[in-house]
Amino acid sequence: MRVLVLPALFDEANKLRRLTVEVMQRLDGAGIDSVLPDLPGCNESRQPLEAQSLDHWRQCAAAAAAHFSATHVLTLRGGVLAAPPEMPGWNYAPVAGRQVLRAMLRARTIAAREAGRDETIEALQQTGRSEGVELAGWPLGPDLFAQLESAAPQPDAAQVEIDQGAIGGGALWLRAEPDESPEQADALAAAIATGLAPA
Amino acid sequence: MTELAPSRSDIDTKLRAILRDVLGLDAERVERFDGDTGLFGHLPELDSMAVAGLLTEMEDRLDIIIEDDDVDGEMLETYGGLLAFAEAKVVEN
Structure with a gap:
């Protein structure tokens, strides 16, 4: 099992950076691998953002899933827009x-x-x-x-939506200053680990 | 059956909850906001991106549409101004 993480977009990626990494650390603690690639033009990618398209991001997300042999995808906020629709997984607060x-x-x-x-x-x-x-x-x-x-977000995608109500607390992408919430990271990681547990 | 319009105190409660989420303040502190409490231009963390998030969240939670022309310094300057704007928008809907 390996989870491909597609981060939130632009300013929301900064606001959710800590939550994203904390969820990955918790998944690791639960024995679940995860990988977080940068979308081209974002974060530490050396590609120019102005040359990007959503089509290209989708191709890159699919290529990353294949490269890392990911079995599931976790998207945060706008990351859902680049997700391979047929991949099982979760969309956190899709937008x-x-x-x-x-x-x-x-x-x-x-x-x-x-x-x-x-x-x-x-x-x-x-x-x-x-x-x-x-x-x-x-x-x-x-x-x-x-x-x-x-x-x-595609309604027929193979992913399950996790809305903020299920996680509890105030949405971190709304914060004027980037913040963290161990409780929210716990809740999001738990939702994923539960979803991956054999029935 | 027609749905009753949200009451003033309901809008006030929702608006405080949004500000709490945006500013990351505890409920008690936001509860103390009064009509003259300064917002945009007074709270350094409330920059244009944060205000944009605030307005977008107001649209979602209060079920209103905020037009380009609606946004001016006066409505954003104080809590009272923002609340009056939100109430007028909800009535308008």
Whole structure:
């Protein structure tokens, strides 16, 4: 058994970094292997983010699953959008690409307004689709932007949803400052270990 | 049967819970927020990305849509301003 972990996207990846790693440590303690690759253009990847697309991320996630002989996949938040749909596993608090973009578009318009510039979400969306746009410090190319706009978790995927209510406590991706929660890591790891236990 | 609109205190409770999650504060501290408690521009951790998350979460939990034009300094400056905005939006729906 080996679990491929697909991290949350962009700012949410930073907020959930500690939770992600803590879940992996707990799985390791329970004798379950897990691997956490960087999506191309994210975290320590040396690929440029602006050259990425969701299609490419999906191909890379499938390639990583094959390379590491992963049997299951755990996605966090927007990581679900890159997951191989036929792989069994879990989607923690899955989110549609549109919602991921909405918060980032909003952050940009709020920052612009503070700086005395007038930007609208609609105009930024058009720029995003045609030439790409930098949102909250993340340079998104037109392919990734457009594909995120229409990407959503697939209802017929082989993965089970784990929502925040099942984990308990306040969602860490919402925190203004990155934080950790040993209790939430315990709960998420336990849900996975239970799912992997022979019936 | 028509569903009753959420009461003012219900909106107040939900809004405090969202702020608690965003700011990572304990319930007691958020409970002490009053109408004049400063938010955006007063709390250093509440930057534009955090405010964006806050607004998106308000849409989900209060079942409202927040338009581009709705967002201004006044609604974000104090807890009272944000609560008044949320109440107006819920009524509008």
